[in-house]
Amino acid sequence: xxxxxxxxVIHAARAASGRVARYALVCGATPVHLGTFVAAELQRRLADxxxxxxxxxxxxxxxxxxxxxxxxxxxxxxxxxxxxxxxRLGLRDAAGxxxxxxxxxxxxxxxxxxxxxxxxxxxxxxxxxxxxxxxLPLPPVAFTPGWMASTVAVDxxxxxxxxxxxxAHLAGVRVVESQRLDTLSAPGTxxxxxxxxxxxxxxxxxxxxxxxxxxxxxxxxxxPKKGLITDLDDTVWRGVLxxxxxxxxxxxxxxxxxxxxxxxxALADAGVLIGVVCxxxxxxxxxxxxxxxxxxxxxxLFPVEAHWEPKSVSVERIxxxxxxDAASVVFVDDSPAELAEVQSVYPDLTALRFPTxxxxxxxxxLEELRDLFGKPRLVPEDGLRAPTTATGALxxxxxGADRLDAFLARAEQELTVLPVATPGDxxxxxxxxKTNQFNxxxxxxxxxxxxxxxxxxGSVALVLAYRERYGPLGRIxxxxxxxxxxxxxxxxxxxxxxxxxxxxxxxxxAWLFDRWHLSxxxxxxxxxxxxxxxxxxxxxxxxxxxxAAPRVSAAAFAARKPALSIRWSAAExx
Amino acid sequence: MPVIALDGVERRLVxxxxxxFPELGADEIxxxxxxxxxxWDSLASINLVAVIEEEFGIQVExxxxxxxxxxxxxxxxxxRRRGR
Numbered sequence: 235x236x237x238x239x240x241x242x243v244i245h246a247a248r249a250a251s252g253r254v255a256r257y258a259l260v261c262g263a264t265p266v267h268l269g270t271f272v273a274a275e276l277q278r279r280l281a282d283x284x285x286x287x288x289x290x291x292x293x294x295x296x297x298x299x300x301x302x303x304x305x306x307x308x309x310x311x312x313x314x315x316x317x318x319x320x321x322r323l324g325l326r327d328a329a330g331x332x333x334x335x336x337x338x339x340x341x342x343x344x345x346x347x348x349x350x351x352x353x354x355x356x357x358x359x360x361x362x363x364x365x366x367x368x369x370l371p372l373p374p375v376a377f378t379p380g381w382m383a384s385t386v387a388v389d390x391x392x393x394x395x396x397x398x399x400x401x402a403h404l405a406g407v408r409v410v411e412s413q414r415l416d417t418l419s420a421p422g423t424x425x426x427x428x429x430x431x432x433x434x435x436x437x438x439x440x441x442x443x444x445x446x447x448x449x450x451x452x453x454x455x456x457x458p459k460k461g462l463i464t465d466l467d468d469t470v471w472r473g474v475l476x477x478x479x480x481x482x483x484x485x486x487x488x489x490x491x492x493x494x495x496x497x498x499x500a501l502a503d504a505g506v507l508i509g510v511v512c513x514x515x516x517x518x519x520x521x522x523x524x525x526x527x528x529x530x531x532x533x534x535l536f537p538v539e540a541h542w543e544p545k546s547v548s549v550e551r552i553x554x555x556x557x558x559d560a561a562s563v564v565f566v567d568d569s570p571a572e573l574a575e576v577q578s579v580y581p582d583l584t585a586l587r588f589p590t591x592x593x594x595x596x597x598x599x600l601e602e603l604r605d606l607f608g609k610p611r612l613v614p615e616d617g618l619r620a621p622t623t624a625t626g627a628l629x630x631x632x633x634g635a636d637r638l639d640a641f642l643a644r645a646e647q648e649l650t651v652l653p654v655a656t657p658g659d660x661x662x663x664x665x666x667x668k669t670n671q672f673n674x675x676x677x678x679x680x681x682x683x684x685x686x687x688x689x690x691x692g693s694v695a696l697v698l699a700y701r702e703r704y705g706p707l708g709r710i711x712x713x714x715x716x717x718x719x720x721x722x723x724x725x726x727x728x729x730x731x732x733x734x735x736x737x738x739x740x741x742x743x744a745w746l747f748d749r750w751h752l753s754x755x756x757x758x759x760x761x762x763x764x765x766x767x768x769x770x771x772x773x774x775x776x777x778x779x780x781x782a783a784p785r786v787s788a789a790a791f792a793a794r795k796p797a798l799s800i801r802w803s804a805a806e807x808x
Numbered sequence: 809m810p811v812i813a814l815d816g817v818e819r820r821l822v823x824x825x826x827x828x829f830p831e832l833g834a835d836e837i838x839x840x841x842x843x844x845x846x847x848w849d850s851l852a853s854i855n856l857v858a859v860i861e862e863e864f865g866i867q868v869e870x871x872x873x874x875x876x877x878x879x880x881x882x883x884x885x886x887x888r889r890r891g892r
Contacts, residue, residue: 237858238827245830266854432870433854 240274258302264434271446299353308682364452461507505616615708676762841878
């Protein structure tokens with residue numbers, strides 16, 4: 235992004251009628267273009283919101299951290315450079331590079347690191363923080379030649395690494411990955427001496443643009459994909475089942491396939507759904523997947539579509555089994571023709587070619603998959619997702635109320651109501667911002683907006699955890715609203731697609747009516763291109779076309795409520 | 809209102825000023841200067857230099873910064889650069 239492009243993004247958003255999202259920018263240097271790039275990158279990610287940047291005091295990172303913690307912000311960007319650890323490591327001061335000064339530089343930097351970690355920790359209690367450690371080269375302070383590591387340089391880099399580690403372990407703090415920054419912005423091209431000395435801004439503009447992009451991505455991350463559908467032949471392994479032996483090892487020069495298997499297994503453990511499509515007969519495929527040295531456990535694969543129909547047909551079945559839309563799924567195949575066939579039916583699906591025989595290409599694919607499925611943290615529900623679907627205990631989707639009744643009667647359903655905790659519990663907000671099909675209005679929230687919603691007067695904010703005899707599904711629903719006497723207005727309500735067809739939505743309302751003796755509930759409903767399940771449920775509730783703010787009375791709800799066999803875990807009810 | 813004839817450089821410079829001072833109308837830009845534009849502060853000057861450098865593929869030298877105190881002087885600077 236250039237400054238011109240960034241300014242154009244910012245100015246275009248001035249007309250936005252939505253709320254103002256306020257972000258603090260804390261850095262020791264004059265922020266100028268960095269502030270412009272951070273604002274533009276945040277703005278690009280927050281449609282219908284006007285981003286406002288609040289700058290801290292010049293040359294005072296610690297003061298900036300304190301000031302930022304006092305504002306009512308949606309997040310904070312913190313940029314630490316060597317000169318923030320000790321002024322002698324910058325170019326705007328000439329306070330001494332004599333050999334006798336160097337031990338004091340390191341001591342001072344260690345103290346500054348401690349103070350910064352404490353300040354960032356206090357700030358993270360108030361809002362999410364994105365932070366980068368020193369990105370500029372160390373100036374020639376040491377007495378060694380430039381090609382020789384000096385003790386002062388090594389000690390300072392150890393402090394910087396320790397600073398990043400301490401920040402990465404703080405709740406609510408996300409740290410820029412220096413390896414990615416190095417790839418996108420070569421270390422030797424970052425420093426702008428003239429700009430630093432003239433206006434106090436130390437970065438070349440391309441470096442500031444990339445740094446701003448990565449920091450914004452940390453604060454407003456792209457939603458991770460949910461499922462991966464993979465081919466088998468010349469993808470999971472080298473070779474074609476039934477035609478020749480298949481392999482994934484160094485001896486057969488097919489080790490890249492082992493790396494792919496390894497990544498798929500890791501993704502599955504992190505909650506990614508892994509499905510298989512393969513044009514072969516099912517017996518052959520099952521024999522291949524039963525190989526003892528396969529790095530991808532067979533039980534992690536669900537469903538496995540093995541037949542000779544077009545792969546788009548297989549993908550359709552898998553999407554239906556997962557209850558996930560195509561935009562949340564990646565399809566990997568070695569055949570450009572198969573990729574094109576599937577993509578022609580599902581243009582929103584991400585189709586990636588597995589470059590068989592090109593080890594470097596496979597490695598690049600692994601990196602791309604990590605980016606597509608990466609998430610800032612794992613929650614217990616991530617580990618539950620794959621085995622739950624792999625049990626095959628999916629409820630009937632459209633096979634009639636009788637079959638559903640029979641399924642649920644055996645399911646031993648149990649719901650637990652938990653209060654929404656802010657900060658520290660990212661699962662509730664993650665559910666609200668990721669769920670599409672059963673989403674009352676599609677409204678997405680920043681951390682700051684969510685905190686304001688949950689903490690306002692009269693707030694009702696609940697997370698529902700669910701389990702049944704086939705296993706736990708974890709926290710699968712979030713509902714937030716306002717209660718005034720016997721009336722409840724629901725502002726946000728989502729139910730994970732993993733928990734559909736279990737009448738949890740009916741049970742939730744039944745619990746609310748009963749718990750607070752409500753006379754009626756009003757829903758802040760809005761149609762979206764994807765929330766047809768929420769729409770259908772509300773239409774059932776009001777028995778017809780939906781008004782602007784659908785409302786259901788206790789009597790009307792009782793009259794329409796189907797048979798429920800869900801047990802509530804009362805001990806944890808708020 | 810008189811129509812101002814703009815050649816290529818002027819038109820591109822107007823676009824640069826429009827990015828940095830979006831509140832200015834088309835007729836205000838050719839007479840823009842720090843005294844006539846309330847938002848023309850040091851940050852705006854830095855942004856203006858960056859936008860002009862990007863638009864025209866040039867690097868503004870330190871001694872040239874003093875020539876960038878109005879639309880007219882910036883245009884004159886660019887014309888001199890073009891004549892080199």
